[in-house]
Amino acid sequence: xxxxxxxxxxxxxxxxxxxxxxxIDPDVVAAYPITPQTEIVEKFAEYxxxxxxxxxxxxxxSEHSAISACCGSSAAGxxxxxxxxxxxxxxxxxxxxxxxxxxxxxxxxxxNRALSxxxxxxxxxxxxxxxxxxxxIQLYCENVQEVYDTTIQGIRIAEHPEVQLPVMVCLDGFxxxxxxxxxxxxxxAEVKDFIGAFRPRTNLLDFDKPITLGAAAMPEYYFEHxxxxxxxxxxxxxxxxxxxxxxxxxxxxxxxxVEAYRMDDAELAVVTLGSLAGxxxxxxxxxxxxxxxxxxxxxxxxxxxxxxxxxxALKNVKAAAVLEKAISPGAPGPALFSDVLGALxxxxxxxxxxxxxxxxxxxxxxxxxxxxxxxxxxxxxETGRIGRILNYLDLRGWQ
Amino acid sequence: xxxxxxxxxxxxxxxxxDEIPLGWALLSEGSDxxxxxxxxxxxxxxxxxxxxxxxxxxxxxxxxxxxxxxxxMAGFDESLCKGCGICSTECPxxxxxxxxxxxxxxxxx
Ligand code: SF4
Ligand code: SF4
Numbered sequence: 001x002x003x004x005x006x007x008x009x010x011x012x013x014x015x016x017x018x019x020x021x022x023x024i025d026p027d028v029v030a031a032y033p034i035t036p037q038t039e040i041v042e043k044f045a046e047y048x049x050x051x052x053x054x055x056x057x058x059x060x061x062s063e064h065s066a067i068s069a070c071c072g073s074s075a076a077g078x079x080x081x082x083x084x085x086x087x088x089x090x091x092x093x094x095x096x097x098x099x100x101x102x103x104x105x106x107x108x109x110x111x112n113r114a115l116s117x118x119x120x121x122x123x124x125x126x127x128x129x130x131x132x133x134x135x136x137i138q139l140y141c142e143n144v145q146e147v148y149d150t151t152i153q154g155i156r157i158a159e160h161p162e163v164q165l166p167v168m169v170c171l172d173g174f175x176x177x178x179x180x181x182x183x184x185x186x187x188x189a190e191v192k193d194f195i196g197a198f199r200p201r202t203n204l205l206d207f208d209k210p211i212t213l214g215a216a217a218m219p220e221y222y223f224e225h226x227x228x229x230x231x232x233x234x235x236x237x238x239x240x241x242x243x244x245x246x247x248x249x250x251x252x253x254x255x256x257x258v259e260a261y262r263m264d265d266a267e268l269a270v271v272t273l274g275s276l277a278g279x280x281x282x283x284x285x286x287x288x289x290x291x292x293x294x295x296x297x298x299x300x301x302x303x304x305x306x307x308x309x310x311x312x313a314l315k316n317v318k319a320a321a322v323l324e325k326a327i328s329p330g331a332p333g334p335a336l337f338s339d340v341l342g343a344l345x346x347x348x349x350x351x352x353x354x355x356x357x358x359x360x361x362x363x364x365x366x367x368x369x370x371x372x373x374x375x376x377x378x379x380x381x382e383t384g385r386i387g388r389i390l391n392y393l394d395l396r397g398w399q
Numbered sequence: 400x401x402x403x404x405x406x407x408x409x410x411x412x413x414x415x416x417d418e419i420p421l422g423w424a425l426l427s428e429g430s431d432x433x434x435x436x437x438x439x440x441x442x443x444x445x446x447x448x449x450x451x452x453x454x455x456x457x458x459x460x461x462x463x464x465x466x467x468x469x470x471x472m473a474g475f476d477e478s479l480c481k482g483c484g485i486c487s488t489e490c491p492x493x494x495x496x497x498x499x500x501x502x503x504x505x506x507x508x
Contacts, residue, residue: 101423102423102424103421103422164422201421202421202424209426210426213422213423213425214423215423216433217423220413221414221419223416224414224416224418224419225423227416228416228417229422
């Protein structure tokens with residue numbers, strides 16, 4: 001057995017992201033502080049001030065400017081990283097589409113936080129779910145180690161010649177961003193070696209090969225352009241898998257695009273993402289101790305959505321629930337639920353699927369609440385009747 | 400799937416989706432296919448006495464409407480200048496004034 005001697009530290013999610021950024025040593029970081037992402041920018045600004053990185057750090061006056069500067073620097077051939085959260089991401093919305101459509105491999109760490117109004121600084125996933133059609137790759141993290149690893153992987157994924165798309169690394173506000181956990185760090189040299197040198201495919205500053213980026217496209221061109229971009233995002237799934245496998249082979253940690261936990265013979269399953277995946281596994285273990293065939297499915301990669309992997313994991317369950325911290329007003333169901341349902345339809349899988357919205361605005365989702373979801377699934381499995389499809393966990397006044 | 404690296408857009412035939420250049424990056428031709436001259440409701444007027452041919456206007460003009468001859472500022476392109484006034488704002492010599500109307504922009508004027 002190869003004994004790995006790794007530096008073990010205690011870091012918060014924000015600290016881990018900042019440490020990964022230090023090791024990545026991007027050419028440009030343009031970012032604006034916002035709770036609960038602030039610690040990432042603060043910490044990284046210290047690294048810049050202390051000369052620990054060679055990064056050009058651009059202090060901007062808003063998130064719209066931050067992502068605009070990132071688009072410019074990435075198009076100019078600079079490896080570019082930024083970080084934001086909630087209202088900041090909302091303010092970036094316009095430029096998110098431009099970053100993806102211009103195929104700029106920016107990596108952004110987004111600390112998931114509820115959207116106003118009412119003003120709330122705590123965790124849910126409405127911010128990044130609201131950006132799901134912007135064309136970015138979206139990866140969600142369960143714990144602090146995963147934040148660190150995914151940030152490093154994100155660089156490789158974004159910059160892969162066949163991908164060339166921006167990547168969002170999402171972590172739950174406070175639950176991960178401000179909780180200190182044990183994690184193992186790679187050495188600076190290992191990170192450098194893994195991410196390699198940035199070989200930009202667009203370089204606005206190359207006077208010998210001048211290009212125009214961001215030109216208008218009339219109706220004769222626009223549709224084809226948008227399809228090409230969408231196709232590239234679909235194809236990125238293979239690259240996400242490959243980068244994760246290579247990371248796993250080198251550093252003995254990998255995550256997959258989904259993680260099926262005790263799903264082999266599972267009859268009941270909760271599908272979720274982010275830090276909820278950890279709590280759900282804990283509840284699964286409890287049910288397994290009682291002989292209930294429970295399992296859970298963590299969605300690590302939300303965009304592009306891993307249709308086949310999700311359907312394969314759920315094809316034999318008797319009842320499943322999608323648990324997510326976001327609401328889609330007026331929609332037939334919330335975002336993750338709708339995607340899981342779509343994946344099942346794509347693959348011809350019939351499953352009794354219900355939705356649970358939980359934890360909006362940072363409301364705690366403890367094991368005892370998730371236990372009630374499994375109890376509900378047991379009922380559905382026994383009676384064969386789905387009943388109410390859209391459910392709300394721990395919402396006062398809702399039965 | 401064809402190689403989607405940056406390449407010259409073949410305007411002779413409309414490209415299929417997999418022939419579109421990566422990220423719609425165009426090799427230098429930019430937007431000069433796109434005749435924006437008709438949008439003009441103001442027009443730039445050059446004072447050749449003040450102009451030092453620093454070519455700031457050439458860099459800033461969003462529509463490739465600044466004509467350059469032998470490295471010197473040589474007036475405006477009638478078919479491309481949309482009259483936005485950016486050149487006038489950016490010219491460090493105050494050599495470009497905007498005037499009402501579409502005007503008649505002749506190269507060399
Ligand atoms: S910016 Fe002004 S001075 Fe410079 S070339 Fe243009 S008109 Fe002449
Ligand atoms: S007004 Fe000046 S900057 Fe604007 S399009 Fe005409 S030449 Fe270009």
